[in-house]
Amino acid sequence: MTALPLPPDPRPALTLAPLSFAARRSRVLGVVRRDFAALRRSPIRIFEILFWPTVELLLWGFVTLFLRTQRVPFVVAFLLGAVLLWQVLQKASNEISIAFLEDIWSRNLLNVQVSPLSSTEYLVGLVLFSLGKVVFAVAVMAGLAYALYGFGVTSLGVGLVPFMGVLLLLGWSLGLVGIAAVLRFGENAQVIAWSLVFVVQPLAGIFYPVSVLPAPLQTVSWFLPASHVFEGMRTVMAGGAVPWDRLAWAGALDAGYLALTLALYAWALRYARRHGKLSRFGD
Amino acid sequence: MAILEATRLAKRFGPVTAVHDVSITVAEGEVAALLGPNGAGKSTTLHMLLGLITPDAGTITLFGMELARHRVEALSRVNFAASYVDLPGPLLVQEVIDVFARFYAVRRPKERVAEMIELLELGPLRRRRLMDLSSGQRTRVQLAKALVNAPRLLVLDEPTANLDPDAGDRIRGLLSRVARESGAAMLITSHNMREVERMCDRVHFMAEGRIVATGSAAELAGHYGAEDLEEVFLKVARG
Numbered sequence: 001m002t003a004l005p006l007p008p009d010p011r012p013a014l015t016l017a018p019l020s021f022a023a024r025r026s027r028v029l030g031v032v033r034r035d036f037a038a039l040r041r042s043p044i045r046i047f048e049i050l051f052w053p054t055v056e057l058l059l060w061g062f063v064t065l066f067l068r069t070q071r072v073p074f075v076v077a078f079l080l081g082a083v084l085l086w087q088v089l090q091k092a093s094n095e096i097s098i099a100f101l102e103d104i105w106s107r108n109l110l111n112v113q114v115s116p117l118s119s120t121e122y123l124v125g126l127v128l129f130s131l132g133k134v135v136f137a138v139a140v141m142a143g144l145a146y147a148l149y150g151f152g153v154t155s156l157g158v159g160l161v162p163f164m165g166v167l168l169l170l171g172w173s174l175g176l177v178g179i180a181a182v183l184r185f186g187e188n189a190q191v192i193a194w195s196l197v198f199v200v201q202p203l204a205g206i207f208y209p210v211s212v213l214p215a216p217l218q219t220v221s222w223f224l225p226a227s228h229v230f231e232g233m234r235t236v237m238a239g240g241a242v243p244w245d246r247l248a249w250a251g252a253l254d255a256g257y258l259a260l261t262l263a264l265y266a267w268a269l270r271y272a273r274r275h276g277k278l279s280r281f282g283d
Numbered sequence: 284m285a286i287l288e289a290t291r292l293a294k295r296f297g298p299v300t301a302v303h304d305v306s307i308t309v310a311e312g313e314v315a316a317l318l319g320p321n322g323a324g325k326s327t328t329l330h331m332l333l334g335l336i337t338p339d340a341g342t343i344t345l346f347g348m349e350l351a352r353h354r355v356e357a358l359s360r361v362n363f364a365a366s367y368v369d370l371p372g373p374l375l376v377q378e379v380i381d382v383f384a385r386f387y388a389v390r391r392p393k394e395r396v397a398e399m400i401e402l403l404e405l406g407p408l409r410r411r412r413l414m415d416l417s418s419g420q421r422t423r424v425q426l427a428k429a430l431v432n433a434p435r436l437l438v439l440d441e442p443t444a445n446l447d448p449d450a451g452d453r454i455r456g457l458l459s460r461v462a463r464e465s466g467a468a469m470l471i472t473s474h475n476m477r478e479v480e481r482m483c484d485r486v487h488f489m490a491e492g493r494i495v496a497t498g499s500a501a502e503l504a505g506h507y508g509a510e511d512l513e514e515v516f517l518k519v520a521r522g
Contacts (some may be wrong), residue, residue, distance in 0.1 A: 013390060014433050015390060019355060023359075030383075037374050037375070102369075108370055110363070114334065114363045115387060116388070
């Protein structure tokens with residue numbers, strides 16, 4: 001059917017032109033403001049952002065202190081660096097999934113989906129807010145690691161920023177897979193959103209070199225951007241140069257995975273609309 | 284001029300035909316009702332009109348734009364409230380309205396939030412969290428959210444279902460006032476026939492996924508030889 005020409009909106013300009021940059025910015029910042037307000041009004045969630053990373057930091061910190069007494073070289077820096085970077089990956093993945101799941105838990109998803117907020121704007125808003133939470137959590141943990149164990153995150157040198165960037169992108173891709181799973185399979189798939197990142201953990205050589213994995217798993221591992229980050233981190237901490245070639249490969253993998261997961265998200269949203277699943281969330 | 288025009292909509296979920304060959308128009312300023320027994324296909328129809336469900340067949344145009352191709356532009360002039368959806372519980376009332384003002388790209392969100400708070404008499408509640416409000420109070424916040432962009436089409440799915448008679452009456456009064464003063468069109472589902480008689484210019488009755496009757500409340504009562512809409516409803520629902 002041919003669409004009729006759009007009649008002018010007779011209202012005085014209460015709203016911005018829907019496709020203008022200003023309108024898009026308003027909608028993206030609306031997502032960020034909403035998530036920030038929800039966080040600010042829920043002290044338990046602020047506690048939760050810091051609680052598990054701190055527990056993990058303390059656990060691995062004391063393990064490394066013990067290993068140091070056993071004269072295992074570099075192990076303190078390796079493990080604490082790994083814990084900090086692992087948190088970047090885990091938080092990036094979980095925070096984006098949680099922000100989406102909160103719309104389901106609060107039965108607000110329909111309000112969001114019938115608003116002019118586009119999928120891209122929604123995701124950009126979720127990503128921006130998750131970035132803020134990751135930076136906050138990692139900053140607190142880095143301070144604790146320095147105060148308790150004398151580990152300075154700056155020992156990762158100029159590689160720190162690209163290391164974190166690669167992990168953030170991978171975390172967001174994993175978060176998108178979790179959201180897509182919930183859209184496709186319903187609320188019961190929440191467990192995928194929570195746990196997917198832990199599939200990466202044993203394969204990415206976070207706390208040990210990839211070389212300790214069986215050969216077939218090593219092949220899988222090299223296709224994980226995170227493996228290159230953690231191997232690179234150990235290289236830098238052992239006094240080597242930042243392995244830019246590895247980081248470039250990791251970045252290329254990230255770009256490919258992000259493109260795939262965005263396509264997966266778009267497909268899952270179309271599927272949910274086609275099968276009436278959006279209407280049933282929160283029933 | 285029709286601001287909403289849906290033509291020959293159909294939707295199946297597996298073996299179940301939820302909506303079959305439904306065509307519906309809503310004119311500028313019209314208050315229309317979509318009525319029918321549970322499972323008649325009302326909510327599925329509304330959700331197709333809002334882009335939440337993709338129809339298997341048929342077309343939907345809003346303000347002359349095909350919804351499937353102009354989703355953002357079309358939805359920026361529409362808004363929605365329903366008894367089965369909620370708003371983020373931890374947020375303050377004023378924060379919720381502000382967030383949706385930004386989703387709908389309102390130019391001066393703070394001023395608009397203040398207007399909505401005054402219109403819905405939410406002043407004493409503005410700094411309370413949604414989760415701490417009663418059903419009636421939350422419904423008023425939902426309506427503030429639904430009116431924040433001054434929609435040209437307001438879709439309301441059983442807006443007074445969770446309210447006591449007094450709160451329901453106040454909401455109906457408010458909606459009638461909004462329709463009268465703003466000229467916004469409304470499409471409402473309800474199981475309260477007196478509500479529909481009071482508010483609506485035109486009624487579409489659905490049964491088993493089809494529209495089986497359309498007209499004003501008085502026309503339908505005459506057509507079915509009934510005293511009021513409630514009797515029409517019973518006759519339609521019982522075949």
